[in-house]
Amino acid sequence: MGLLPLSLEILFAIILFSRLQGVWKRPGGKRAGTRPANRHPIDVLYPTTEGRRNGDPDVEPDYSNPNVRLHPQVDPEPDEADVDIIAVHGLGSDADWSWTWKQEGEASVEWLKDPRMLPGKVKKARILRYYYHSKWDIDAPDTCLEACGKSLISRLHTFRKDQKDRPLIFIGHSLGGLVIEYGLLWADSEPEYQYFTQITVGCLFLGCPFIGSKMQIHVRIAAFFLSPLGSQIGIIEKISYENEDLFHKLTAFCHLIRRSSLPVSCFYEVYDTDYGKRFRIPWIFAWIFAGKVVNKFSASVLTGKILPADTDHVNLNKFCGPNDRSFVDVAAEIVEMYDNIGTLLRDRRTEFEDCYRKIGQKLGIPGIDDSDTDVKALVKEELQRDDFGRWLLVVDQADDATLLLQDVSLSTHLPFHRHGSILFITRNRQIATQLKASVIDVPTMNQSDALKLLTSENLNSSLVKGTFANSTNELLYLLTNLPLAVRQASNYLDMYQTSSTEYVETFQSSETDMIYLLSWTLESHNSSSRAGNSVITTHFPSFQQISASNALAFDYVRLMSFLADRNIHGEILVVPSKGAKTEMREAIGTLAAYSFVTRRNIGQLIYYDIHRLVQVSVRAWMRANDIMGGCEWAEFSMQALQRLEDVFSTLESTTQDAWRYYLGHAHSVSKFQSKTDRKRARHLLQKIEDHHLHARSQGGGEEQ
Numbered sequence: 001m002g003l004l005p006l007s008l009e010i011l012f013a014i015i016l017f018s019r020l021q022g023v024w025k026r027p028g029g030k031r032a033g034t035r036p037a038n039r040h041p042i043d044v045l046y047p048t049t050e051g052r053r054n055g056d057p058d059v060e061p062d063y064s065n066p067n068v069r070l071h072p073q074v075d076p077e078p079d080e081a082d083v084d085i086i087a088v089h090g091l092g093s094d095a096d097w098s099w100t101w102k103q104e105g106e107a108s109v110e111w112l113k114d115p116r117m118l119p120g121k122v123k124k125a126r127i128l129r130y131y132y133h134s135k136w137d138i139d140a141p142d143t144c145l146e147a148c149g150k151s152l153i154s155r156l157h158t159f160r161k162d163q164k165d166r167p168l169i170f171i172g173h174s175l176g177g178l179v180i181e182y183g184l185l186w187a188d189s190e191p192e193y194q195y196f197t198q199i200t201v202g203c204l205f206l207g208c209p210f211i212g213s214k215m216q217i218h219v220r221i222a223a224f225f226l227s228p229l230g231s232q233i234g235i236i237e238k239i240s241y242e243n244e245d246l247f248h249k250l251t252a253f254c255h256l257i258r259r260s261s262l263p264v265s266c267f268y269e270v271y272d273t274d275y276g277k278r279f280r281i282p283w284i285f286a287w288i289f290a291g292k293v294v295n296k297f298s299a300s301v302l303t304g305k306i307l308p309a310d311t312d313h314v315n316l317n318k319f320c321g322p323n324d325r326s327f328v329d330v331a332a333e334i335v336e337m338y339d340n341i342g343t344l345l346r347d348r349r350t351e352f353e354d355c356y357r358k359i360g361q362k363l364g365i366p367g368i369d370d371s372d373t374d375v376k377a378l379v380k381e382e383l384q385r386d387d388f389g390r391w392l393l394v395v396d397q398a399d400d401a402t403l404l405l406q407d408v409s410l411s412t413h414l415p416f417h418r419h420g421s422i423l424f425i426t427r428n429r430q431i432a433t434q435l436k437a438s439v440i441d442v443p444t445m446n447q448s449d450a451l452k453l454l455t456s457e458n459l460n461s462s463l464v465k466g467t468f469a470n471s472t473n474e475l476l477y478l479l480t481n482l483p484l485a486v487r488q489a490s491n492y493l494d495m496y497q498t499s500s501t502e503y504v505e506t507f508q509s510s511e512t513d514m515i516y517l518l519s520w521t522l523e524s525h526n527s528s529s530r531a532g533n534s535v536i537t538t539h540f541p542s543f544q545q546i547s548a549s550n551a552l553a554f555d556y557v558r559l560m561s562f563l564a565d566r567n568i569h570g571e572i573l574v575v576p577s578k579g580a581k582t583e584m585r586e587a588i589g590t591l592a593a594y595s596f597v598t599r600r601n602i603g604q605l606i607y608y609d610i611h612r613l614v615q616v617s618v619r620a621w622m623r624a625n626d627i628m629g630g631c632e633w634a635e636f637s638m639q640a641l642q643r644l645e646d647v648f649s650t651l652e653s654t655t656q657d658a659w660r661y662y663l664g665h666a667h668s669v670s671k672f673q674s675k676t677d678r679k680r681a682r683h684l685l686q687k688i689e690d691h692h693l694h695a696r697s698q699g700g701g702e703e704q
Helices: 003-020 145-159 175-189 216-225 244-260 283-289 325-339 341-347 351-363 375-383 401-406 429-435 447-454 466-478 483-496 500-509 511-519 540-549 551-560 581-593 612-627 632-648 653-671 675-697
Strands: 042-046 083-088 125-130 168-173 200-206 264-269 305-309 391-395 420-424 597-602 605-610
Touching (some): 145 175, 244 551, 264 325, 305 325, 325 341, 351 375, 401 429, 420 429, 429 581, 447 466, 466 500, 500 511, 540 551, 540 612, 551 605, 551 612, 581 597, 612 632, 632 675, 653 675
Parallel strands (some): 083 125, 168 200
């Protein structure tokens, strides 16, 4: 770092210290008084009498404060609320003033409790304000985002112990949005708190740095110079721009959003924030501290709404009144979440429960159709009766360990009796391990059976036999004899009276055509109908589950999708910064449990093979996410190229036989590079080919 920027950071630290000590006054009047650090973390702003704190009903309102407004007696009681709305402030803020608009000479406005504003829009809501330690500068607590997220969930759990089923809407400004994100992800992994993902019915984020902020470097350097005064970087350490941990958290959060159909709205700032002016830094240096604190890309969750706010970062969560245009937009999103609570909760009712209800109806169990009945308990009790008789319960698509064993722990509602048996059909072998069940492996379909399946229905045999027989064998090879893929191909050939030769030519012509054929179903043929369960989409739920349970495994499968499908050595996968053998073993084990990857020993070396159709599905997944604004394709195609370059440049003479495997990987990776990186990929390919020719001329290594 140059001398001038460093001097400016020191200047910023000095000015910040002076401000905090009262020597250097910020323009715009005196900040509202704050409460002690050991204050209660949650305030009820509405419906309640202004001036009373939680747990202290005898404290009288401060009638001398002209900003105190007592709500009319017609307001609902807190216990009658339909939803809790909780607001979480940002970095270095205080809950008492963070949500308050102030203008010198005018009354302040806190939109969370002003009867004309949010309380007037959602009258049956209880509005809460959350406080956590977000200081970083002087006398700051030693904390981090993970700890703040856990505290948010555990404190809400305790505070709402008598209203655990009441729906929740979160509002997060800046760092507060990350606290919400980290909190919900932690809750999703903890059995005691997993119900939060079911009762959360909306998240509204105001300038949340989901992938960090370019301003973080200024704060970090200032914190360094303020360290003798008790500054801490723990809470800001991970919000550097494009931080890898933030990327992983955001990916997991997006999958949680999809899985729970969680409505999310993200507002981003359209104006620069001028911290130079706010802190009265001399104008000649002030430009260094001006800009967007959180840009549009960082403030966006691709699975939610992305909306502009006509203000800067500091004022994203402050509104001057009910006609403030930003408030109008924000309130509209909250009202929409509020109005859709009933529909969302009904849609979240698990298919498991619906199936149990149908079983109960078939068995004629009394009370099974009552609205307030516990359907799962009634059916379980019925099947566990000694006089019921013999029964078999089939649980299909039992792939999600979180749903089956953790979230609402569906396994606890399964009946157990010596007269009954339960058959789980799953792609995830780890499910069987956790359930301690006997395993029945379903073998891969052979080519003979695959051919029978291809021609089993109405397909004209002349399209696949005779002169087309060789193409038919190649078609089945390309589809790996996978029953779903073979059935899709059969339907496509029959629908368009296409020969197997034409199908294979189209399949091999381009990545786009391959994905199209593997995505085609009879249902998708009718544009007015939703696409059915295709080879491509059938893998997507598994990708979501892997991403949520083991982020490294999902990184591996995305990287492997650009390599050849056979003979992938572990050294290609292990990035030095993530090189722990245990982490790699568990990640590969997760992929193997889904039958995505198999392990083979060649001599003393271990290689991995990946299912070809899984590779195509992963690439289709990345393309779909990139259309929504992501960058997974570019990231992992480049990572695959980089890993091949790094590994091949360090090959030792004792491992030279590996050239033939790396040649296949280099050919594969080069096909997927962008125009700017194609030359680099070809250069690597040429080096490996040269090595290939040299090794053969020297008689190096036996073909395996």
